[in-house]
Amino acid sequence: MMINRGLRKVARETSLLKSSLSYKWRVSQHIKKLPALSQINQYIVDALRQEGAFITSLEALSLPMNEKLWDAAKAILPNNPKAPAFEEQYVYHVNSAKLIENSEIFLWGLQEQLLDIAENYLSVPVAYRGLFFQKDFANKQQVYTRLWHKDPEDHRLLKIAIYLNDVNAEGGPFEYIPKHFNSKLSSIKRKLLYSDAEIAEVVEPSNWASCTGLAGTVIFFDPHHVFHRGKVPIKSHRDAIFFNYHSRQPIKVFSDHWNAPFSTDELLVLSKTLSPRQKECVFWWENGSESFQPKLMLETKN
Numbered sequence: 001m002m003i004n005r006g007l008r009k010v011a012r013e014t015s016l017l018k019s020s021l022s023y024k025w026r027v028s029q030h031i032k033k034l035p036a037l038s039q040i041n042q043y044i045v046d047a048l049r050q051e052g053a054f055i056t057s058l059e060a061l062s063l064p065m066n067e068k069l070w071d072a073a074k075a076i077l078p079n080n081p082k083a084p085a086f087e088e089q090y091v092y093h094v095n096s097a098k099l100i101e102n103s104e105i106f107l108w109g110l111q112e113q114l115l116d117i118a119e120n121y122l123s124v125p126v127a128y129r130g131l132f133f134q135k136d137f138a139n140k141q142q143v144y145t146r147l148w149h150k151d152p153e154d155h156r157l158l159k160i161a162i163y164l165n166d167v168n169a170e171g172g173p174f175e176y177i178p179k180h181f182n183s184k185l186s187s188i189k190r191k192l193l194y195s196d197a198e199i200a201e202v203v204e205p206s207n208w209a210s211c212t213g214l215a216g217t218v219i220f221f222d223p224h225h226v227f228h229r230g231k232v233p234i235k236s237h238r239d240a241i242f243f244n245y246h247s248r249q250p251i252k253v254f255s256d257h258w259n260a261p262f263s264t265d266e267l268l269v270l271s272k273t274l275s276p277r278q279k280e281c282v283f284w285w286e287n288g289s290e291s292f293q294p295k296l297m298l299e300t301k302n
């Protein structure tokens with residue numbers, strides 16, 4: 001038993017090391033091809049590198065598709081359930097059919113400016129993993145992504161969260177521990193999820209960053225490099241969209257949502273009007289005649 005566990009650990013660490021060397025090689029090959037950034041976009045990338053996150057708003061970003069995104073979100077929100085369907089349900093995800101009817105939301109995440117930010121931050125060609133449009137219920141369940149964690153999928157990840165309603169301290173804000181605390185946090189025993197008490201032993205709660213904000217708040221963050229969680233909403237629910245990006249050869253992806261949440265056929269429908277660059281981001285695992293087979297992790301519960 002002990003020997004098997006030891007062998008599995010060595011195999012895991014060897015595979016991670018190989019993936020890390022491959023990532024470094026791909027970065028060195030791509031560095032000269034990175035798109036130029038405007039000053040504000042460079043500022044976002046720098047903040048992601050230093051702090052692990054950057055908070056702004058749709059208004060400040062002023063992206064061409066903002067209005068279309070907002071109209072599409074407004075068409076979906078009234079049809080979301082008012083209450084959880086079963087006692088333990090803490091989050092509801094809008095299904096792919098509704099997202100295809102309102103395809104502007106998927107397309108918002110593929111705007112050139114966002115792909116430029118993602119490509120510069122990841123330093124390699126981008127995989128666009130789609131989005132989760134979700135409602136987090138105020139039902140006091142402190143489970144899964146409401147506990148502190150780091151996402152394991154790739155060496156660098158980018159998520160962009162948009163709040164669709166006002167989110168105060170009791171409405172389930174996204175929270176993270178700024179990156180410079182990582183050295184202190186490296187002392188805690190490695191596992192997937194941590195309680196408030198376990199994190200508070202190492203980093204005082206006054207240092208936790210709580211992203212409260214009005215509807216239209218946008219948060220760029222790297223969930224691989226910062227501990228983060230959705231704080232349990234106590235008084236009101238939270239409506240939000242999370243867009244996801246990583247490299248085209250991630251370490252591993254969750255088996256239940258590696259197309260997040262679309263099938264390949266649905267992605268084909270959504271991609272009809274896309275540019276070649278955008279298509280490559282969507283069908284990231286295809287590379288000419290070669291295709292990358294992502295390693296799959298067990299299903300998540302969210």
Ligand SMILES: O=C(O)CCC(=O)C(=O)O
Pocket residue numbers: 145151159173174175223228229230231242
């Ligand atoms: O719900 C939240 O605010 C946290 C989401 C999260 O953990 C993630 O997207 O990795």
